Amino acid sequence: xxxxVSNNCxxxxxxxGNWTELVWANAEKLWIARIGQDxxxxxxxxxxxxxxxITKYLRYGQVELVDLGSGDAYCTVGLLSExxxxxVDIPFITLIDRSRMQLDIACSRPKLxxxxxxxxxxxxxxxxxxxxxxxxxxxxxxxxxxxxxxxLSPFLRGLRCLMSEKDIAFILTVAPDFSDLxxxxxxxxxxxxxxxxxxxKWSGLYPIESTTGRFFLPHFQRSESTYEKLFKIYDFxxxxxxxxxxxxNRQSISIFKNTIYGKSILETPxxxxxxxxxxxxx
Numbered sequence: 412x413x414x415x416v417s418n419n420c421x422x423x424x425x426x427x428g429n430w431t432e433l434v435w436a437n438a439e440k441l442w443i444a445r446i447g448q449d450x451x452x453x454x455x456x457x458x459x460x461x462x463x464x465i466t467k468y469l470r471y472g473q474v475e476l477v478d479l480g481s482g483d484a485y486c487t488v489g490l491l492s493e494x495x496x497x498x499v500d501i502p503f504i505t506l507i508d509r510s511r512m513q514l515d516i517a518c519s520r521p522k523l524x525x526x527x528x529x530x531x532x533x534x535x536x537x538x539x540x541x542x543x544x545x546x547x548x549x550x551x552x553x554x555x556x557x558x559x560x561x562x563l564s565p566f567l568r569g570l571r572c573l574m575s576e577k578d579i580a581f582i583l584t585v586a587p588d589f590s591d592l593x594x595x596x597x598x599x600x601x602x603x604x605x606x607x608x609x610x611x612k613w614s615g616l617y618p619i620e621s622t623t624g625r626f627f628l629p630h631f632q633r634s635e636s637t638y639e640k641l642f643k644i645y646d647f648x649x650x651x652x653x654x655x656x657x658x659x660n661r662q663s664i665s666i667f668k669n670t671i672y673g674k675s676i677l678e679t680p681x682x683x684x685x686x687x688x689x690x691x692x693x
Contacts (some may be wrong), residue, residue: 448670453554457583457655461486464653470499476503479570480559483516487504487506492522506518508528518675528662539569549573553582558617588679600615613632614631647689650686653684654684
């Protein structure tokens with residue numbers, strides 16, 4: 412981690428957007444080159460979890476897949492390769508991210524040659540205006556995005572504007588108890604408490620372990636109850652909350668035992684999926 416980032420404090424919330432950009436600017440090449448536990452986690456935890464949630468609510472028919480914060484779309488390709496997802500016809504795919512570099516990588520991947528890339532910053536109130544409208548239902552997925560946003564209002568407001576009563580969103584993020592555990596162990600750097608008006612309780616630099624080296628990404632800690640409160644404010648009904656855990660087997664023990672997370676990641680839910688529909692439950 413470059414010293415200018417790891418030693419950088421953020422004195423007020425107005426500067427947090429710039430701080431997240433700075434952290435990502437220093438981490439992006441390492442993120443793109445990452446191998447090891449992150450790929451294993453996505454292949455064996457997040458993608459199976461998303462597949463289960465998607466197929467539970469959408470078992471057949473045509474849908475559009477919209478990936479919010481797609482990055483290099485490793486997760487998207489993995490989902491499209493899963494057998495159960497093939498029961499749903501996905502003629503349209505939209506990839507939304509703020510990084511042109513990662514969108515270029517995403518669109519060069521197999522299965523994504525015809526995907527529509529959209530550059531948007533989820534901290535801007537108009538981020539959703541360039542998203543095409545479709546006549547078929549849409550699946551929105553967001554994988555490890557919301558914990559990096561210093562404010563969720565623009566993201567949730569834009570998502571609600573995009574979603575019809577036929578659409579469904581799957582918001583996957585770090586499990587709050589797991590990130591609290593890392594913070595208590597001193598593994599999240601430069602933690603700072605929230606100021607009045609923030610929708611998070613602490614922020615810091617979240618460690619990502621890779622065989623190419625450790626790096627850090629921005630993290631803003633919110634509890635499950637805070638997420639649910641924000642969903643209600645923006646007229647979402649949370650259909651289900653599913654916590655995901657790394658499977659305990661010889662391979663996972665081998666992969667995680669020497670990482671910063673250690674074997675404790677096998678013993679506690681480490682990510683969570685919120686399944687949302689527009690409109691509060693009647």
